[in-house]
Amino acid sequence: MLEVRDLRVRYGKHVALEGVSLKVGAGQMVAILGANGAGKSSLLNAIAGRIPTQGGDIAFEGQSLADVPTHALVERGIAIVPEGRGIFPALTVADNLSLGAIPERARASADGMRADVFELFPRLAERRAQIAGTMSGGEQQMVAIGRALMSAPKLLLLDEPSLGLAPIVAKEVFAALKRIRDTGLTVLVVEQNARATLALADFAYLVEAGRVTGSGPAAELRSDPAVVRAFLGGAMASET
Amino acid sequence: MLTTLILGLVLGGTYALLALGLTLQYGIARIMNLAYGELTLIAAFVVVAAFQAAGIPPLAALIAVVPAGYALGWVLYTVMMRPLVARSESRGRLEIDSILATFGLLFLIQGVLLVSFGANFTSISYLDRGVNVFGVSVALNRLIAFGICVVAAGALIWALARTRWGLVMRAVALTPGSAPLVGIDVNRVARQGFALGTALAAAGGVSVAMYQTFSATGGVVFTMKALVIVIMGGVGNVAGALIAGLALGLIETFVSTTIDPGLTMAATFLIFLIVLLWRPQGLFGRG
Ligand SMILES: Nc1ncnc2c1ncn2[C@@H]1O[C@H](COP(=O)(O)OP(=O)(O)O)[C@@H](O)[C@H]1O
Numbered sequence: 001m002l003e004v005r006d007l008r009v010r011y012g013k014h015v016a017l018e019g020v021s022l023k024v025g026a027g028q029m030v031a032i033l034g035a036n037g038a039g040k041s042s043l044l045n046a047i048a049g050r051i052p053t054q055g056g057d058i059a060f061e062g063q064s065l066a067d068v069p070t071h072a073l074v075e076r077g078i079a080i081v082p083e084g085r086g087i088f089p090a091l092t093v094a095d096n097l098s099l100g101a102i103p104e105r106a107r108a109s110a111d112g113m114r115a116d117v118f119e120l121f122p123r124l125a126e127r128r129a130q131i132a133g134t135m136s137g138g139e140q141q142m143v144a145i146g147r148a149l150m151s152a153p154k155l156l157l158l159d160e161p162s163l164g165l166a167p168i169v170a171k172e173v174f175a176a177l178k179r180i181r182d183t184g185l186t187v188l189v190v191e192q193n194a195r196a197t198l199a200l201a202d203f204a205y206l207v208e209a210g211r212v213t214g215s216g217p218a219a220e221l222r223s224d225p226a227v228v229r230a231f232l233g234g235a236m237a238s239e240t
Numbered sequence: 241m242l243t244t245l246i247l248g249l250v251l252g253g254t255y256a257l258l259a260l261g262l263t264l265q266y267g268i269a270r271i272m273n274l275a276y277g278e279l280t281l282i283a284a285f286v287v288v289a290a291f292q293a294a295g296i297p298p299l300a301a302l303i304a305v306v307p308a309g310y311a312l313g314w315v316l317y318t319v320m321m322r323p324l325v326a327r328s329e330s331r332g333r334l335e336i337d338s339i340l341a342t343f344g345l346l347f348l349i350q351g352v353l354l355v356s357f358g359a360n361f362t363s364i365s366y367l368d369r370g371v372n373v374f375g376v377s378v379a380l381n382r383l384i385a386f387g388i389c390v391v392a393a394g395a396l397i398w399a400l401a402r403t404r405w406g407l408v409m410r411a412v413a414l415t416p417g418s419a420p421l422v423g424i425d426v427n428r429v430a431r432q433g434f435a436l437g438t439a440l441a442a443a444g445g446v447s448v449a450m451y452q453t454f455s456a457t458g459g460v461v462f463t464m465k466a467l468v469i470v471i472m473g474g475v476g477n478v479a480g481a482l483i484a485g486l487a488l489g490l491i492e493t494f495v496s497t498t499i500d501p502g503l504t505m506a507a508t509f510l511i512f513l514i515v516l517l518w519r520p521q522g523l524f525g526r527g
């Protein structure tokens with residue numbers, strides 16, 4: 001469904017990605033794991049057309065996404081929940097969700113989708129009239145994910161959905177991701193919480209300093225000694 | 241007293257309409273349009289010329305002038321503003337660039353108006369018979385001008401608050417950075433907002449032409465008053481602009497009838513200064 005080949009991203013002289021390739025098959029949940037500064041957000045933002053690339057190619061359903069702006073990607077079925085969430089903090093939860101259904105492709109399914117989102121996150125249903133910016137971090141993350149789902153995406157990109165959340169709230173977010181995965185939606189998720197993510201994903205890529213340094217089915221990576229040492233040891237393990 | 245109230249409301253309606261257009265252009269397109277009053281004057285002069293030359297009543301002209309205003313705004317944004325937007329990395333840069341560019345546009349339009357219509361004050365007498373309103377005789381043209389403002393402002397406020405289109409406009413005004421994430425083309429919406437603001441300037445111009453005396457060099461006064469109202473109402477606050485506009489019309493009329501007509505501008509700016517010092521976020525802005 002999504003194929004990234006030899007992607008290069010630079011910020012001025014600073015090289016963030018130097019030749020990253022990956023594949024996401026339809027219906028899969030694929031994880032990108034890596035430490036802070038590895039280039040995970042740059043990868044996701046490049047796929048979503050939010051930053052310019054300096055080489056390589058991104059293809060979605062066989063078509064190149066070069067020069068397709070972010071707003072047009074949403075119409076094609078790619079939704080992103082960026083780092084920092086990108087919600088509309090001054091608007092209500094209900095308005096944020098309605099905005100998710102602005103793309104042409106989402107309008108017919110908006111009511112059904114809203115019901116699904118409220119079932120997934122009952123808190124949003126209770127708080128639909130609340131100004132989104134006044135909610136807790138975890139609730140805002142729910143708004144962001146719910147809004148992305150409202151656009152009836154074929155591919156959902158998530159950038160560290162558990163970042164900065166208290167462990168119990170992060171757990172709730174991962175439970176929601178599991179349910180989203182079980183609906184058959186294709187998901188590409190960036191995370192630092194390797195243990196929780198590998199428990200959900202079908203396949204994972206390990207990213208270090210702008211390169212893919214390993215990849216494999218999530219079940220195999222969970223028991224790979226090198227991965228355990230790098231991502232699942234010590235502090236990481238105690239987080240989940 | 242009742243006369244002052246009614247005349248003040250009529251004047252305030254025109255101000256409110258003008259302020260709404262300016263606040264749309266600033267809030268959605270991020271352009272501080274110093275040539276706004278000149279755009280109003282173009283519409284006013286066109287209405288007067290059509291009336292004097294061909295006997296076309298202002299109300300009929302309204303139907304053509306407002307869409308023409310929208311089209312002019314569309315072209316201005318595409319030709320003049322879009323390059324500024326494209327090269328500005330920051331919002332502050334765009335504000336400064338747009339102020340300079342529209343300052344130039346102000347003199348360009350003023351020059352064209354002077355050449356085309358001369359420097360004299362102009363007015364028309366159209367439907368100026370008196371109508372009895374709560375025992376006070378008010379010229380029919382003023383009532384119609386007020387009606388135009390009420391309908392246009394009401395429709396705008398309703399659409400912004402209740403329609404999908406309005407939600408998109410508010411989203412872009414409040415958090416433009418997030419808008420592309422939900423498939424909104426910010427550039428397209430900014431162009432629409434600027435064009436709609438110009439259409440409101442044109443509607444305001446029609447209302448000005450119906451009951452006021454104006455000249456080709458007076459556009460800046462409209463811009464200043466609209467700006468004062470926008471800041472008083474809270475930048476980007478549509479309902480605030482409406483209330484502040486009506487209030488300013490009432491205050492000016494009150495000052496000119498009970499104190500001295502020469503003091504209206506002074507009163508306007510005194511209030512403006514007080515608001516700026518005491519509540520810089522506007523009377524109705526969020527603190
Ligand atoms: N806008 C930017 N300008 C300059 N450097 C950046 C920018 N964004 C990210 N970087 C740098 O690029 C590298 C990769 O960043 P990022 O993709 O955000 O990593 P991650 O999401 O894995 O933490 C880091 O070294 C970061 O400092």
Ligand SMILES: [Mg+2]
Binds near residue numbers: 040041042083159
């Ligand atoms: Mg990141």
